[in-house]
Amino acid sequence: MAAAEVPVLSESFTQIKEQKLKPGDQEKEKEESGVQRMGAQECTVEVEAEFCQLLDAGPQKDQPELPLWVPVDGDRQILTLQTLHLTSQDVHLQGLGWLSVPHSEGFPVMMPQAESFLPLSSVLWLEQESQPSLQHCVAISIPEELCPPEELERTHFHLLWESVPVAEEDQELMPDLGEGTALMKFEDKEKDQPLSEGGPDKEGEERYLFVEVAPDNEGKDEIVLTISHLNLEEQQDQPAPDQTSAPKAAATKPPRKAKGKPRTFQCDVCLFTSSKFSTFTRHKKIHNDERPHLCHLCLKAFRTVTLLRNHVNTHTGTRPYKCGDCDMAFVTSGELVRHRRYKHTYEKPFKCSMCKYASVEASKLKRHIRSHTGERPFQCYQCAYASKDTYKLKRHMRIHSGEKPYECPTCHARFTQSGTMKIHVAQKHGENVPKHVCPHCATVIARKSDLRVHLRNLHSHTPVEIKCRYCPAGFHERYALIQHQRTHKNEKRFKCKQCDYACKQERCLMAHMRTHTGEKPFACLDCNKHFRQKQLLMVHLRKYHDPSFVPSVHLCLKCGKHFSRRSNLQRHRKKCDPEHEKLATSIKGGAVQKKQTMEEGPGSDNDTADQESNTVKEVQCPGELALGHHSDDRAGKSESQDEGLTCEMILNMMDK
DNA sequence: GTCAATGCCGCCCTCTGCTGGCGTGCG
DNA sequence: ACGCACGCCAGCAGAGGGCGGCATTGAC
Ligand SMILES: [Zn+2]
Ligand SMILES: [Zn+2]
Ligand SMILES: [Zn+2]
Ligand SMILES: [Zn+2]
Ligand SMILES: [Zn+2]
Numbered sequence: 281m282a283a284a285e286v287p288v289l290s291e292s293f294t295q296i297k298e299q300k301l302k303p304g305d306q307e308k309e310k311e312e313s314g315v316q317r318m319g320a321q322e323c324t325v326e327v328e329a330e331f332c333q334l335l336d337a338g339p340q341k342d343q344p345e346l347p348l349w350v351p352v353d354g355d356r357q358i359l360t361l362q363t364l365h366l367t368s369q370d371v372h373l374q375g376l377g378w379l380s381v382p383h384s385e386g387f388p389v390m391m392p393q394a395e396s397f398l399p400l401s402s403v404l405w406l407e408q409e410s411q412p413s414l415q416h417c418v419a420i421s422i423p424e425e426l427c428p429p430e431e432l433e434r435t436h437f438h439l440l441w442e443s444v445p446v447a448e449e450d451q452e453l454m455p456d457l458g459e460g461t462a463l464m465k466f467e468d469k470e471k472d473q474p475l476s477e478g479g480p481d482k483e484g485e486e487r488y489l490f491v492e493v494a495p496d497n498e499g500k501d502e503i504v505l506t507i508s509h510l511n512l513e514e515q516q517d518q519p520a521p522d523q524t525s526a527p528k529a530a531a532t533k534p535p536r537k538a539k540g541k542p543r544t545f546q547c548d549v550c551l552f553t554s555s556k557f558s559t560f561t562r563h564k565k566i567h568n569d570e571r572p573h574l575c576h577l578c579l580k581a582f583r584t585v586t587l588l589r590n591h592v593n594t595h596t597g598t599r600p601y602k603c604g605d606c607d608m609a610f611v612t613s614g615e616l617v618r619h620r621r622y623k624h625t626y627e628k629p630f631k632c633s634m635c636k637y638a639s640v641e642a643s644k645l646k647r648h649i650r651s652h653t654g655e656r657p658f659q660c661y662q663c664a665y666a667s668k669d670t671y672k673l674k675r676h677m678r679i680h681s682g683e684k685p686y687e688c689p690t691c692h693a694r695f696t697q698s699g700t701m702k703i704h705v706a707q708k709h710g711e712n713v714p715k716h717v718c719p720h721c722a723t724v725i726a727r728k729s730d731l732r733v734h735l736r737n738l739h740s741h742t743p744v745e746i747k748c749r750y751c752p753a754g755f756h757e758r759y760a761l762i763q764h765q766r767t768h769k770n771e772k773r774f775k776c777k778q779c780d781y782a783c784k785q786e787r788c789l790m791a792h793m794r795t796h797t798g799e800k801p802f803a804c805l806d807c808n809k810h811f812r813q814k815q816l817l818m819v820h821l822r823k824y825h826d827p828s829f830v831p832s833v834h835l836c837l838k839c840g841k842h843f844s845r846r847s848n849l850q851r852h853r854k855k856c857d858p859e860h861e862k863l864a865t866s867i868k869g870g871a872v873q874k875k876q877t878m879e880e881g882p883g884s885d886n887d888t889a890d891q892e893s894n895t896v897k898e899v900q901c902p903g904e905l906a907l908g909h910h911s912d913d914r915a916g917k918s919e920s921q922d923e924g925l926t927c928e929m930i931l932n933m934m935d936k
Numbered sequence: 937g938t939c940a941a942t943g944c945c946g947c948c949c950t951c952t953g954c955t956g957g958c959g960t961g962c963g
Numbered sequence: 964a965c966g967c968a969c970g971c972c973a974g975c976a977g978a979g980g981g982c983g984g985c986a987t988t989g990a991c
Contacts, residue, residue: 556990559988563988584937586939587985614941622981643943643946651977651979671947672976676975696975698948699949702950703973725969728953730969732953738968
């Protein structure tokens, strides 16, 4: 019922009709009409009847969008009649008796046979305002409860002409129809019909208003039946109309106005209805597959020349509709309109009822609505995922196919999504990539989403206070806690109760306590020497019981003196070569030796740990050389004693 | 018949944001 | 040595913008 759904305000409707009644319009329309071109096979007549008074019937409902009864002024109403176009074939086959019109259950359009015509039918003479001399005979049948015959006496009709193209099949049948005979015959028949004769029209069913017209001096007569569907019951479920425009009319003729689904041609295949026969016939073509217009470039077929032309334009790049505000151009006007809404006017006619969202296109609103409803119509056939739109499903399918359409132009890494590659390119190969700085701790994080994670992990408020591991302090933010705990880092929190010794690690205190107890639990099985710490035993074993052991030598390049410990070399260089003293560092042995060094872990003070893990090539000080396995020969008798090493030093040694 | 309006489907893009594996530094 | 924390990173989904193309319909 597409046509019936289109709202038509009564005012505008009236205006349109009145415009058509202007003198001269009819002549003009006739000249341009298919009637003349096609030989008057059929035409359309729309009739507006102005009733001085209409009878009351039915409930009070106004129907401005379906203007069967359109208030004009005072009591006057415009009755819009429907037109029925008869092809010559119809007339021929039906013998001007039964006129079978496509219909459906909901809205039957059936013309009663002439013999069984309505008992109340009347004959009216129509007079055109522009051409008062022309009169047309009208056979009109209206149920008495709607309009008694005496009322019809006061009825005045206006004729509106409309051109209608004649279908090809009608042209072919043209010779079968005697020129003008059918019209006259029918008219005569109607005229001869006694009013009292035979009307099996059932009360409460559809009523029809028949209008038959013999056109003027054109000489090309058409058979025209104009019918009006006046079924009251059918109109009762119409929506409440806007009464403001015609309160008086509504009061005077509530029933008819309330029930005004006036003029419709209904498709027997679908629900389409139209008030115009030409539209109706055009619509009927969508139900057959006839596509006579072929694209010579791709052989695609189209129903109309216009569609073909638009299509060919897509091949040729012809874009007749150019945007006035930018360089874009389009094949169709609709594309241009849409573009302008997106880019220039920002008009968004489709508003979401649940939020502020508005869109240029209806489909976008439809898609948006799914974010409210959660509807996911697009199901992946390989897993449980379902998406809200087709694109997401298509994108999702890449994880099943393994497709990675996007390749980094620099390193040729491949990605499933363009955005992922874009991030990759920016972060890996880009310059001056903006970083994200945490506002709370100044941590610099490459990705915004990772900053969000950072904020969540470190700076979110924790309802439960978190206690410091080392002191009674408590915090509601993890970052504050961590920062606080770091203040304990260099504290020598573990203090010996028997002396002044203090250290950072509990295990060091344990080792220290043995100096008080005299306990030496680690014994060398070869020489029966005992050590307080395990690591000291290990150093001893390497140095004195490992035949492959080669001690590292720290060489002063200035004087040639060598040392087994770097600290001793550094002390020496302070006197021997004070200018380069600060540059002092050490060098380890060759590649093989270095490997051993790494595995065994030379160990040292914290400040030298980094250097000691370096390779031979990483000579940082030109003034010294270290040879052999160990940068530090801590077990060397000549320069140190086991007990001279701090606990931390030894631990570091072992860590390495 | 043409044209504009409208609707619909499709395609592709961007921006956004979350997730979980990974590498690495640190305690 | 080892576990953990955390930034880095790719993967992947959500939401929306914009255009291409075609079909239908009402108006002229
Ligand atoms: Zn083509
Ligand atoms: Zn533009
Ligand atoms: Zn919304
Ligand atoms: Zn899937
Ligand atoms: Zn890359």
